Amino acid sequence: MSEPTPGARVRFPRLSPAELRAALRHPFWQAVALLVGSYVLFKFGVRYLPPLLGMKSAPVPASVLTQFMVTALVGILIYVSDSEDRWRHFKEPIHAGLVDADKKWIRGTLLVLVPLTVAFMTYERVRPSLEAGAQLRSIHPAPPGTITFRGKTMALAGLENPLRQQGNLADQLVEGRRVYYENCVFCHGDRFDGLGHYGHAFNPAPLSFTDPGTIAQLTESFVFWRIAKGGRGLPSEGTPWNSAMPAWEDFLTEDEIWSVIIFLYEQTGWHPRTWGEEGGADAQP
Amino acid sequence: MTDLFPFLQAAADTAGAYHAFPVIGSRAATWIAAEVHLMFAAFVLGVPMFAVITEAVGIFTKDERYRERYDRLSKEFTRLLLVAYSATAIWGAVLVFFLTTLYPRFWNHMTEIFQLSMWIYVGLFFVESFTLYLYYYGWDRWNKGRAKYWHWTLGILLNVWGTAVMLIANGWLTYMMSPPAGVTAQTLPSEVGLWNAIANATWMPINIHRLIANAVFGGSIVAAYAAYRFLAARTDEERAHYDWMGYVGNFVAISTFIVLPFAGYWLGREFYEYNQQLGITMMGGFMSWLWILQAFLIGVLFLAGNYYLWIGMGRIPGAERYRPYTKWLLIILILGVIVWSTPHTMIASRQELEAMGGSHHPFLGVLGVMSAKNTAVNLMILTTFLSFLFYRRANKRPVAPWAKQGMLAQWIMFAIAAMVVLFFGVYGYFVSAIVRIGFSVYQVLAVLTTIVVVTTLDIFLLRGAESRGEIRWGQMPERSQYALFILAVTFTWLMGLMGFARSGIRQHWHVFEVMRDTSPDAVTPALGYASIMISVCVLIFLGLVSFIFWLSELGTKPAEAHAPAAPAPGAGPATAPAPGD
Numbered sequence: 027m028s029e030p031t032p033g034a035r036v037r038f039p040r041l042s043p044a045e046l047r048a049a050l051r052h053p054f055w056q057a058v059a060l061l062v063g064s065y066v067l068f069k070f071g072v073r074y075l076p077p078l079l080g081m082k083s084a085p086v087p088a089s090v091l092t093q094f095m096v097t098a099l100v101g102i103l104i105y106v107s108d109s110e111d112r113w114r115h116f117k118e119p120i121h122a123g124l125v126d127a128d129k130k131w132i133r134g135t136l137l138v139l140v141p142l143t144v145a146f147m148t149y150e151r152v153r154p155s156l157e158a159g160a161q162l163r164s165i166h167p168a169p170p171g172t173i174t175f176r177g178k179t180m181a182l183a184g185l186e187n188p189l190r191q192q193g194n195l196a197d198q199l200v201e202g203r204r205v206y207y208e209n210c211v212f213c214h215g216d217r218f219d220g221l222g223h224y225g226h227a228f229n230p231a232p233l234s235f236t237d238p239g240t241i242a243q244l245t246e247s248f249v250f251w252r253i254a255k256g257g258r259g260l261p262s263e264g265t266p267w268n269s270a271m272p273a274w275e276d277f278l279t280e281d282e283i284w285s286v287i288i289f290l291y292e293q294t295g296w297h298p299r300t301w302g303e304e305g306g307a308d309a310q311p
Numbered sequence: 312m313t314d315l316f317p318f319l320q321a322a323a324d325t326a327g328a329y330h331a332f333p334v335i336g337s338r339a340a341t342w343i344a345a346e347v348h349l350m351f352a353a354f355v356l357g358v359p360m361f362a363v364i365t366e367a368v369g370i371f372t373k374d375e376r377y378r379e380r381y382d383r384l385s386k387e388f389t390r391l392l393l394v395a396y397s398a399t400a401i402w403g404a405v406l407v408f409f410l411t412t413l414y415p416r417f418w419n420h421m422t423e424i425f426q427l428s429m430w431i432y433v434g435l436f437f438v439e440s441f442t443l444y445l446y447y448y449g450w451d452r453w454n455k456g457r458a459k460y461w462h463w464t465l466g467i468l469l470n471v472w473g474t475a476v477m478l479i480a481n482g483w484l485t486y487m488m489s490p491p492a493g494v495t496a497q498t499l500p501s502e503v504g505l506w507n508a509i510a511n512a513t514w515m516p517i518n519i520h521r522l523i524a525n526a527v528f529g530g531s532i533v534a535a536y537a538a539y540r541f542l543a544a545r546t547d548e549e550r551a552h553y554d555w556m557g558y559v560g561n562f563v564a565i566s567t568f569i570v571l572p573f574a575g576y577w578l579g580r581e582f583y584e585y586n587q588q589l590g591i592t593m594m595g596g597f598m599s600w601l602w603i604l605q606a607f608l609i610g611v612l613f614l615a616g617n618y619y620l621w622i623g624m625g626r627i628p629g630a631e632r633y634r635p636y637t638k639w640l641l642i643i644l645i646l647g648v649i650v651w652s653t654p655h656t657m658i659a660s661r662q663e664l665e666a667m668g669g670s671h672h673p674f675l676g677v678l679g680v681m682s683a684k685n686t687a688v689n690l691m692i693l694t695t696f697l698s699f700l701f702y703r704r705a706n707k708r709p710v711a712p713w714a715k716q717g718m719l720a721q722w723i724m725f726a727i728a729a730m731v732v733l734f735f736g737v738y739g740y741f742v743s744a745i746v747r748i749g750f751s752v753y754q755v756l757a758v759l760t761t762i763v764v765v766t767t768l769d770i771f772l773l774r775g776a777e778s779r780g781e782i783r784w785g786q787m788p789e790r791s792q793y794a795l796f797i798l799a800v801t802f803t804w805l806m807g808l809m810g811f812a813r814s815g816i817r818q819h820w821h822v823f824e825v826m827r828d829t830s831p832d833a834v835t836p837a838l839g840y841a842s843i844m845i846s847v848c849v850l851i852f853l854g855l856v857s858f859i860f861w862l863s864e865l866g867t868k869p870a871e872a873h874a875p876a877a878p879a880p881g882a883g884p885a886t887a888p889a890p891g892d
Contacts, residue, residue, distance in 0.1 A: 072674060072675065076674045081673075081674060082673035082674060083672075083673055083674035084666045084667040084668070084672060084673050084674070085663065085666050085667075086672070086675065087657045087658065087659040087660070087663040087667070087672070088659075088660075088663070089657065089658040089659065090653065090654070090657055090658075090672075090675070093607075093652060093653075094649055097610070097645060097648050097649050097652070098645065100614060100645075101614075101641060101642075101644075101645035104614060104618050104621075104641060105638060105641055107622075107790060108618055108621040108622055108637060108641075109621075109622075109625060109634065110625050110788060113788075157660060157661070157662070158660065158661045167591075167597065168588050168589075168591040168592035168597075169587070169588060169591065170588070171588055171824070182587070183586065183587050183588070220668065220669065221668075229661055229664055229665045230664045230665075230668075230669045230670055231665075231668045231669045233669065234668075234669070234671075237671055237676065238677070238680060238740060239655055239671055239676060239679060239680055242743070243680075245587070248591075296743065297743030299743075
């Protein structure tokens with residue numbers, strides 16, 4: 027390999043289509059391509075592809091992106107090493123890069139790049155920042171066995187919505203609608219999606235009842251507890267909660283809360299989780 | 312002196328409830344003692360199952376070449392047990408001493424209820440130990456004719472005693488989780504019936520779950536032992552023998568592991584049935600992130616188990632025809648791990664939370680609920696089973712006249728099971744929780760039915776099959792053995808993690824809603840602290856087990872330790888059978 031003359035432009039080797047095809051068949055470059063492809067898919071694909079199909083999406087949090095990439099990396103390593111031939115081919119460029127005399131520039135570049143990358147990552151981790159750290163919230167904390175509602179002790183386990191057994195359901199719905207539109211709509215929104223007028227001011231946003239992971243997963247007694255005790259009544263586990271929801275027991279009666287619960291399930295089309303026979307481990311973080 | 316009396320009385324009361332352990336504290340000390348004891352107990356319960364089954368294969372096989380091979384394998388397992396039994400007993404004694412000295416009030420409560428069962432427990436342990444001594448030391452003496460059957464019966468008895476011991480201990484710990492209805496903080500321990508306390512709501516699910524888990528654990532530790540011996544082997548014969556042993560261990564671990572999630576699901580269901588608070592704390596409360604860790608670990612198990620099989624296909628003539636498919640199996644497994652480990656509530660910065668509109672991702676959030684998780688795990692189980700099927704038939708050519716139709720039927724079964732799992736997984740998003748939970752039963756049934764029917768078909772299909780060549784035992788890349796180590800470490804860590812989940816959901820209760828924990832350690836530890844404690848326990852256990860492995864080699868004569876693997880003329884190591892043949 028001839029030394030480049032001083033001042034001359036460095037020419038990168040150009041691959042012919044045949045060489046490109048051969049490189050794409052090589053396990054090492056396949057692994058590199060898969061790794062880069064996975065990153066692009068998780069980082070940008072998840073964010074931008076669903077909206078093209080009319081579905082909502084958002085950037086993937088860094089914690090989840092790391093998790094996905096680790097899984098992809100493990101998969102790629104398994105792929106290149108589960109057969110002896112592929113494993114040997116995969117190691118060839120690495121071995122050549124570390125040993126061959128004409129690959130000195132690769133070793134030199136890595137010698138600079140690797141410590142620089144580590145230094146940059148270290149700097150990013152330790153530099154002072156005003157940004158709040160990543161948070162781990164528990165959306166469905168375990169409810170207490172009993173609560174006190176305006177001086178009355180209520181056992182939550184096995185508690186049913188009493189209004190479903192008394193009076194006319196249509197009347198309860200009318201009452202629930204009144205309670206919702208007088209108190210809840212401002213944050214939880216007209217479409218029950220957490221996008222009320224005031225909802226935009228909160229971070230995290232108020233819960234969307236249309237999400238299959240919220241009231242669809244819960245018993246009515248759980249929802250009663252959350253409405254009655256609000257953000258300040260959340261247990262200390264899983265803090266900080268950052269919930270601005272008031273404790274509605276200060277403003278609403280027991281029947282008003284039960285009626286708005288009936289209204290919520292009726293409007294969203296979800297069925298409350300029931301006691302007894304199902305019992306299964308269906309909740310998830 | 313009289314001024315001091317109230318003070319002394321108060322001090323005496325406090326001292327009567329709890330004592331402190333130096334440096335690490337009472338809870339950490341008891342945690343380590345209980346966990347390491349449990350790991351050894353799982354080992355000494357799992358390995359005898361193994362030993363007695365391999366001995367039976369040796370006894371009942373019609374092929375003389377394999378008789379001695381299986382017998383030697385079984386004896387080698389049992390040799391590991393001897394020291395492990397002592398270690399189990401020592402750690403059990405440490406646990407009892409810690410409980411009696413550090414938690415005397417709680418221990419009084421337990422002994423008042425369970426004293427009779429504790430005496431029986433000790434008696435059974437005594438009988439179990441001596442059965443083991445007879446089983447091991449009588450191996451060579453009772454090795455022929457009718458005496459061999461008696462010897463095998465000893466192995467069965469060993470398992471019976473061990474299982475009985477486990478059932479009793481499970482009664483104690485499940486009483487702490489789910490005391491019988493009617494037992495309250497005001498109930499005197501003497502008023503609680505012994506059988507009523509033992510046969511509580513979560514006793515049987517835990518019995519089944521632990522029984523299966525012990526077989527899984529025993530298999531993985533035996534496989535790790537074989538891997539260690541494979542890497543240290545000096546001859547090709549040794550390598551062949553330990554390659555085969557590692558395969559047998561991994562086969563037992565993975566095949567029993569496949570049914571473990573179903574037993575775990577039943578146990579989880581029982582927790583919900585018993586008490587909503589226990590259930591939500593476990594799955595949706597502050598312990599919910601533990602399941603993401605668990606999903607990762609189980610993902611590691613699936614991947615490592617399959618990886619070992621795929622590498623192993625490199626030493627089987629005829630396996631080349633299945634090579635092109637393994638990458639598709641890998642893709643299904645990786646997608647399964649991604650879905651299974653996607654959290655519903657994500658760890659996110661304030662900016663990320665704002666962009667998502669809350670802790671739920673608007674697109675990935677659908678992967679966070681049980682419909683997606685159940686679908687992923689069932690497809691991963693099906694995929695692993697398919698890997699095993701490829702491995703099993705790699706060097707065989709079926710000669711049955713109905714072979715083509717039989718294989719078509721097997722593929723149709725796989726396709727139907729996958730469709731059932733996917734259909735109910737997707738449909739689960741459109742129905743209420745009560746209906747959705749029922750769907751998981753259909754998914755499980757589809758997978759289990761496929762496993763049973765396809766295996767049965769396969770046995771008949773490959774009966775008398777032509778060989779495409781013998782498995783080249785021993786010609787296994789060294790990295791495959793590290794997969795066996797990963798399996799053993801992951802199983803052990805997983806056991807510690809799940810133990811923490813089960814025990815931790817009691818929160819500030821010694822006995823749930825009956826006896827409150829009023830010690831300074833009453834707070835439930837965070838997951839980070841728990842992870843460190845689990846890692847310490849795993850290191851202690853694996854350190855001691857490594858010592859036992861070394862001891863087992865030290866105690867054998869050089870000739871026995873490095874004995875040729877081929878027991879009969881013409882029966883080279885390459886001819887050893889694969890389990891399931």
